[in-house]
Amino acid sequence: MSGVRFFGQFLIDCGEVDASHVREALNLMDRENASIAEIAVKLGFMSDVDVKRVNAEQRNRDMPCGDLAVDMGLLSSEQLVEVLQRQRSRRLPIGQALVSQGCIELDRLGVLLDEFKADQAQFDTSSVSLPDGLANRRVTQYVLDLLPRYMLRVGGIRAKVGEIRAFEDVPEFGEVRVSVPMKGARGVDVAIAADLAFSEALAVASSGLDPRDLDQEMVADGVGEFLNVLCGNAGSLAAREGHRLELGAPDYEAELCDGWTVDLAVGVGRAAMVLSTY
Amino acid sequence: MTRKINVLLVDDSRTVLAQLERILAEIDDVAIVGLARNGAAAIRMTNESNPDLVLMDIVMPGLDGLSALRTIKSMHPEVSVAMVSSLSGDASKAEEAFKLGACHVLGKPFDTDLVESLVENVRRDRQTAAVEPE
Numbered sequence: 001m002s003g004v005r006f007f008g009q010f011l012i013d014c015g016e017v018d019a020s021h022v023r024e025a026l027n028l029m030d031r032e033n034a035s036i037a038e039i040a041v042k043l044g045f046m047s048d049v050d051v052k053r054v055n056a057e058q059r060n061r062d063m064p065c066g067d068l069a070v071d072m073g074l075l076s077s078e079q080l081v082e083v084l085q086r087q088r089s090r091r092l093p094i095g096q097a098l099v100s101q102g103c104i105e106l107d108r109l110g111v112l113l114d115e116f117k118a119d120q121a122q123f124d125t126s127s128v129s130l131p132d133g134l135a136n137r138r139v140t141q142y143v144l145d146l147l148p149r150y151m152l153r154v155g156g157i158r159a160k161v162g163e164i165r166a167f168e169d170v171p172e173f174g175e176v177r178v179s180v181p182m183k184g185a186r187g188v189d190v191a192i193a194a195d196l197a198f199s200e201a202l203a204v205a206s207s208g209l210d211p212r213d214l215d216q217e218m219v220a221d222g223v224g225e226f227l228n229v230l231c232g233n234a235g236s237l238a239a240r241e242g243h244r245l246e247l248g249a250p251d252y253e254a255e256l257c258d259g260w261t262v263d264l265a266v267g268v269g270r271a272a273m274v275l276s277t278y
Numbered sequence: 279m280t281r282k283i284n285v286l287l288v289d290d291s292r293t294v295l296a297q298l299e300r301i302l303a304e305i306d307d308v309a310i311v312g313l314a315r316n317g318a319a320a321i322r323m324t325n326e327s328n329p330d331l332v333l334m335d336i337v338m339p340g341l342d343g344l345s346a347l348r349t350i351k352s353m354h355p356e357v358s359v360a361m362v363s364s365l366s367g368d369a370s371k372a373e374e375a376f377k378l379g380a381c382h383v384l385g386k387p388f389d390t391d392l393v394e395s396l397v398e399n400v401r402r403d404r405q406t407a408a409v410e411p412e
Contacts, residue, residue, distance in 0.1 A: 003385040006369035012382060013392055018399075019381045026373050094369075154387050207296040218292055225293040228337075229386045232364020239368035247365050249290065249339050 003229070004123055004236035008094050010116045017103050025097035032092045036066045039083045040075060050074045063185050064244060123237055128161050134260055135277035136186045139243060142234035143190055144262065147273070150230050151266070155202040155222075159271075162263030170256050173270040175199070176220055179254030180227040182235055184245040189276040190231050191254050192223055198269030199223050224250030281408070283401050284311045286327060288320040288334035288343070289362065294386075298333060301393050308397060317341030321349050329357060331400045333384070336363040336371065344374060351379035358400045360384055 005013070008022040037054065040046040046054075046069065054069050061068060066083060069075040075083075095113060098104045104112070128144040130137050144161050151159040170177065174193030181189050194202075196219070203222025204211050214222075227250060235245040259276030285308060287298050295313050302308050311327040314320040318341045320334055332350060336343040347359050361375040364386040372383040382396050 003364070003387060005385050006372055008369070008376070009372055009383055009385070013389075013395075015395075019376055023376045023379075026377055150387070203293065207293045208300040209296055221291055221293045225291045228291070229364045232386060235365050236368045239370065244368075244370070245365075247337055249337060 004120065004233045006094075006236075007113075007116055010119065011098070011104075011112065014112070014115075016108075016112060017098060021098060021101070021103040022094070024101055025094050025103070028097045028101065029092050029094065032097075034087065034090070036064075036069075036083055036087060039086050040066075040069070040079070043079075043083065043086070045075055045079045045083065064242065067185070123233075128164075131164050131260070133166075134164070134275075136188050138241065139182060139186055139188050139234060139238045139245065140275055140277070142237045143188065143230060143275070144273075146230055146234055146237075147264075150226070150233065154206050154226050154229055156205040157198070157201060158267040160265040162265055164260055164262050167256070167259045167261045167274060167276075170274075171261075171270070171272045174256075174272070176223055177252075177254050177256060178220055178224045178227060179251045179256070179274075180224070180231045181248035181251070182231050182245045183248055184243065186238070186243045187245055187277075189254075189259070190227060191256055191274040191276070192227060192271055193256060193274060194223060194271035195269045198266055198271045201268040202226055220252050221250075224252065280307045281401055281405050282307045282309055283331060283397055283404070284309050284327065284329045285397070286310075286312045286314065286320065286323055286329040286332045286334075288314040288317070288332060288338075288346070290315050290335065290338045294335065294362070297388060298393070301388060301390050302397070304390075305394050305397055307401075317343060317346030317349075320346045321353075324350050324354060324357060330404055331397065332357060332359045334359060334361055336361050336365070336375065344378060347375065347378050347380060355379070358403070360396055362386065362388075 011017045037051040054065055066080045070077055070080050095109050099106050099109055148159045151157050171193050173195040175196050176199040177193045179189050179191035199219045203214055203219045206222050206225055232247055238245055256274045259274055262273040264271045287295050289295050311329050312323040314323050316338050334343045343361055350359055358381045360382040361380045362384050365371050375383050
């Protein structure tokens, strides 16, 4: 089973194209596909000066160009919808770019797109109910939906998401605490607090090392790497819906002080998740 | 005769380095020539150990993987560099890596078959380059 991947990667993995074909297709897309700002200017919604102001502000605020332009009063919400619709309708996707460069036959593209959709359908889930008041729900939903399957695959540990409640205190069993920031406008800090039995089992399974060869750093690193895989794949799913997130390095000295506690029923030891939304 | 492939592994996580060492140990004629924990060390070790393939994480403290990729490809265009990322399904991240010259972007968790396929592709390219006239 592969993780979340984009169509170009899928084609390379299947041996249909190689990296140089994808690189050329991406360059073609860069030439053909207009940006939000370019379309807004072309439609007369924004001026070049407005675009420069938005670009300058993006250095200070982590928001997509269109959302930021609306926030700055340079574009109305209705105009942004029109710009996005136009961008989507005229966008050259990577599959078409590869066809136009002769790397894939048009008939073959349809078959490959169907195979790609079938490959990625495993990530179309929505099984966990989130409480009212929890922010950034879409990203959180992806994290919690993917958790059981990645816990099983990476750590060989069965896990079930239990009650989600307002954070009160770090669980008393939380000897190992690791947090991974998913930074962005709809970001979430995702942390695990766990006992040594759970953490060691996760570290052994993910590293393949003998338990006697594990030191304290390696045990925490195993939990951190699991969070990295979980958050990265959740972030990739969110990116498909336009929510851009940057993954930070695991923090092994995380102060868990607010947000939401997610009870986890795990096959080995004890563990809980703590989610802090921005 | 099969050409041996020298691989440099770069990741700030010791767990990931151990995973990749385990996967590569199952592939014939592969030698791990170094382990680096950040982008700066990756550049230095590429200069020193002359790998055929660098497998490198994107998100690392200090000099990140994409910055290191840019430098390595400018200094050693013949070296194949495959990026590794749990966020590889975000098309923009993967696209950036390909534009900078990555030969592949591997997602996490690793698919053992895809890692083996990547190594064999690099081996085939090296063998082809060795027999082609200048």
